[in-house]
Amino acid sequence: MNNFGILRTIAWRNLWRNPKRTLITLIVVTVGLWSILAFSMLLNAWAESSRQNALGLLIGQGQIHAAGYMDDPNIDHLMPPPDGALRDVLDSDGVAHWVARLQLPGVVQSEYKTLPITILGVDPAGEREISLVPDKIVEGRYLNGLDDDAVIIGANLAKRLKTTLGRRIILMSTGADGYLEEYSFDIVGIFDADQGFEDSYVFTGRSLLQEYMGLDDEIAQISFVLPDESGLPAMIDTLKAAAPDLDIRDWKQVSVMAAAMNSAMKSIIYIWLGIMIIMMSIGIINTQLMAVFERTQEFGLIRAIGLKPRMVLWLVTLESALLMAVGMVLGVILAVLTYFGFQGGLDLSGFSRAMEAIGSGQVLYPQFAPADFVIYPVLIWVIGVLVALWPAYRAQKISPVEAMRHAT
Amino acid sequence: MMQALVTCRGLTKVFGKGELAVHALDGVDLDIHRGDFATLAGPSGSGKTTLLNMIGALDKPTSGEVTIEGTPLSTMSKAALSELRLEKIGFIFQAYNLIPVLSALENVEFVLQLQHVGAAERRERATAALHEVGLAGMESRRPSAMSGGQQQRIAVARALVSRPSIVLADEPTANLDSTTTAELMELMSRLNRDNGITFVIGTHDPRVMAHSQRHIEMIDGKIESDTND
Structure with a gap:
């Protein structure tokens, strides 16, 4: 020793x-x-x-928008559905699921109240693969198809609007021609998420919303998830190469809050x-x-x-x-x-x-x-x-x- | 004449300053020779412990010089003085003599370990030293499980096991009864007689002085008498 x-x-x-x-x-x-x-x-x-x-509610692991949409999210900054090289990447094995959405600022009105919200036109089948919202329906049902002439809203929004399942509400937003468009919808489902989310979003069928807003097939965003999140930085680079004119971001850039x-x-x-x-x-x-x-x-x-x-x-x-x-x-x-x-x-x-x-x-x-x-x-x-x-x-x-x- | 083992020349030690200054040592000249069995006696405050501390390289004099085997201590660093104490000096104190968490054998071995002695030799020498002081069979006991006399015997074994040039003991019997004192003094006398080990013992116990061959008397920091002179 x-x-x-x-x-x-x-x-x-x-x-x-x-x-x-x-x-x-x-x-x-x-x-x-x-x-x-x-x-x-x-x-x-x-x-x-x-x-x-x-991420599961709406953001996904990354999103694609038209240039300028993130700074000014309105109908002037939309993009066509993905095609060509971008579509090839999104449909490849490197991406597990993706969905296209039309997302516009708007107003919801009930018999008692008018509130600012974001209107989302979605593809219900695609959303079931990528979003938690379809699983969070606590009353009624989720949307049935791209042209489902109905809306689902959050429980707290329903409470604030003093409305319930089965009642009608009016959605208003600026259409492609620059004039205010307004349509009424049946509430077919109520979802339960965090309060901020419930207050902010109203969902309807994408094709229907495009039609009401006087659009063809333009969309506001593509949300995607990968089979393995570790491949995200490389996938962002691949997507940027495939669509250099679009604004492609990972979840951290999309949701600074998260x-x-x-x-x-x-x-x-x-x-x-x-x-x-x-x-x-x-x-x-x-x-x-x-x-x-x-x-x-x-x-x-x-x-x-x-x-x-x-x-x-x-x-x-x-x-x-x-x-x-x-x-x-x-x-x-x-x-x-x-x-x-x-x-x-x-x-x-x-x-x-x-x-x-x-x-x-x-x-x-x-x-x-x-x-x-x-x-x-x-x-x-x-x-x-x-x-x-x-x-x-x-x-x-x-x-x-x-x-x-x-x-x- | 043979060179002295320890020489002290003009040693002074002053504690405090100005009017409060205390001259613990006041011009001490002393030679200790190999094989001496000397007692350093005197009343409390006469400078016995201070002189032992100087000889043991534990403290530095205010002036004067101590040399051990020809080496002056004043020029040595703290680490070098530690080395010198380890190699050349054995200490026996009145109390707090042992490391409480180590057994009797480990306490004795401790010094050898510091000297980098190999395990087998260390164990052999430490065991032999404990036998020498009459503690065979008590190797694994902790100090707290032993009497005061037995603890002092361990201290003697530890002081001797490193084969020092000199063993300095300061009031080694102060806490011991007369029987144990007699046994300890007999032990140290025998080690001096048979093995030629040099002892300097600071004491004011007449029973200890009775065993000494050389008696040095100190008063007020000075050597009053020395039977060698």
Whole structure:
């Protein structure tokens, strides 16, 4: 055994000289790491659920518009249905599903109220492949076909309009000729999504809307999903090459809100990480300073025997490193057990309103990110060892003569 | 005449400043020779511990010089002084003599480990040292499970196991009863007699002085008498 070996033995045994103090610090470190990893898994689950919800309702993984539509989404910025090279790419194996929509700003009117909304003319068969809306019908039915002369609206919009299933509403928008067009529709279905979505969209058959607006077959947007989302950047490039004049964006560019939510989740994790690191640092410094203070005579003795000052620094640092390492291992084990415990999903249906408000599904599936299970423990361990250098430095400065004078 | 193992020349040590200054050592000249079994006696505050600290390279004098085997200590760095203590000096203190988390054997081995002695030799020498001081069979006990006398024996074994040039003991019997004191002094006398180990023992215990071959008396930081002179 070299010097390091004997220091390791002494360090390890010293940790257990005051088991209560060591255990308290160990609990802080273990629970701290566990909470970071568990919180990270849960927030990632929430972020992913919110993202899937937002993307699944309407956005898809990417969208194609005519140039200028995103800045001014009206009837002047439409595009023809996809053909040629663009159609070939959309119909290829690289794209799982795509749908074409006519989306126009408009107004909805009931007997009691008039509200601004977005009118969506959709292909009901295609939407069933790509959108969650058909599955969210809570009253009545979804649309039947491209020329279905009916609308479905959100539950909250129906409430605000003081209307119900089976009643008629009037949709108004500017037609191709620049004049206001208005038509009345039967409400055949009510859907339930998040409140913002329910208030914003009214769905009808695409061909019918095109006809009412005086259009031929122009559309406002194509939404698509891929069989594997990791291929998205490459697919965006392929689509841009196939249709250089169109505005082709991935979901982050389409919905800045969804992207911002996603990065906000990361920020919350980092803030929590910071708080935990501060708490653990205080715990480590406190434990080690107390230990150093109590062992002044002992440090004096080993310095007198011939241990170099640097080795005393190592000894105390090693104790902190061991304590942190044990805490990291326990924290990771606890977090892994938590992951497997909730692998089948964390059912939060009891908080369904709150979950809806934050745009999340009612069952969260913890997201296991292996990198987090390495990066966070290593980061915390390194910081823990660094802050422990201060008590270690204090121990190193103890003079053997002063220490032994206290002893006698 | 043979070169002294330790020489102290014009040693002074002043604690504090101005009117509060205390002259713990006031011009001490002393030679310790190989094989000496010397007691350093005197009332409290006479400078015994301060002088032992100077000889043991634990503290630096305000003026004057200590040399060990011809090497002056004043020019050495802290790390070099640690090395010197490790290789040439054995210490026995009044209390806090042992590392509480290590067993008797590990405490003795500790010094050898710092000297990078191989595992097998280390174990053999440490075991032999514990046998030498009468602690055979107690190798695996922790200090807290042993009596004060047994703990001091471990300290003696640890001080000797590194084969130092000199063993310095400061009030080694202060916490021991008379029987244990007699046993410990007999042990140190035998090691001096049989193995030629040099001891300097700071004490004001007459039972300890009774064993010494050389008696140095200190008063007010000065050597009042030395039976070698």
